[in-house]
Amino acid sequence: MTPPDFELPDGDGESVRLSALRGRPVVVYFYPKDDTSGCTAEAKDFTCLAQDFRAAGAELLGISPDSPASHRKFQDKYGLDVRLLSDEARSAAEAYGVWVEKQMYGRKYMGVERATFLIDTAGKVARVWRNVRVPGHAEEVLAALRAMKA
Numbered sequence: 133m134t135p136p137d138f139e140l141p142d143g144d145g146e147s148v149r150l151s152a153l154r155g156r157p158v159v160v161y162f163y164p165k166d167d168t169s170g171c172t173a174e175a176k177d178f179t180c181l182a183q184d185f186r187a188a189g190a191e192l193l194g195i196s197p198d199s200p201a202s203h204r205k206f207q208d209k210y211g212l213d214v215r216l217l218s219d220e221a222r223s224a225a226e227a228y229g230v231w232v233e234k235q236m237y238g239r240k241y242m243g244v245e246r247a248t249f250l251i252d253t254a255g256k257v258a259r260v261w262r263n264v265r266v267p268g269h270a271e272e273v274l275a276a277l278r279a280m281k282a
Contacts, residue, residue, distance in 0.1 A: 133257045135160070135249060136227035140195065140217040143203035148193065148217055154255040157190040157280065159273055161248040161264075162230045166198045166206035166216075170246070170266050175212050177270035182213040188277050195219050196244060230262075250276055 139149040150158065161178070163171045178185075178192060185192045194216045198206070203216040217224075222244075225231040230245045246264040249257055250273060259276050261269065 134255060135251055135257050136224070138217075138219075138224040138227065140219055140224060141200045142215050142217055143200050143207050145200050148215065150251075151255065153191050155253055157188070157253055157258075157277055158251040159185065159190055159192050159248065159277065160195060160228075160251065161193070161246075161273075162195050162225060162228065162244050163246055164244040165196060166202045167209065171196070172206075172210060174246070174264075174266045174269065175206070175214055175216075176210060177266065179211070179213040181270050181274050184274055185277065188274070188281060190277055191215070193217055195224055197222055197225065248273055250280070252280060 137151045139147055141147055163174055165171055175194060182192060192214050194214050197219050199220060200218045203218055207216060219225055222231050225244050230247045231242060232245045233240055234243045248261040248264055250259040252258040258280050
């Protein structure tokens with residue numbers, strides 16, 4: 133499956149286009165909101181392994197509906213070594229099917245489903261994780277990346 137292309141700004145306002153990264157593996161992880169407990173833990177876990185992802189030749193991209201300024205503040209606050217992209221219009225989240233109805237305390241609302249997409253060097257989706265549980269997830273993605281390259 134070919135993933136939907138996107139072009140989104142990062143925390144510095146620089147534009148990132150997925151199709152421009154073809155030729156190298158890309159990890160795209162969608163998360164609900166900057167500076168919340170689960171999202172912070174996930175970003176920190178990916179940051180701890182960022183050098184390993186780079187050593188495997190992969191680009192690591194986190195996407196949420198937060199603004200570029202929110203991403204910059206989030207990255208600076210926690211020293212995150214992950215490129216965070218702003219999807220304020222939720223176009224990428226909708227294209228990837230992760231803008232979904234959620235429920236908390238009996239209240240229904242629309243939000244981002246935590247999900248990760250591993251894209252191979254040919255620009256095809258190699259693996260998808262949906263409804264991600266944060267503990268151990270970054271390690272599992274790295275293992276799948278390494279297995280893909282083996």
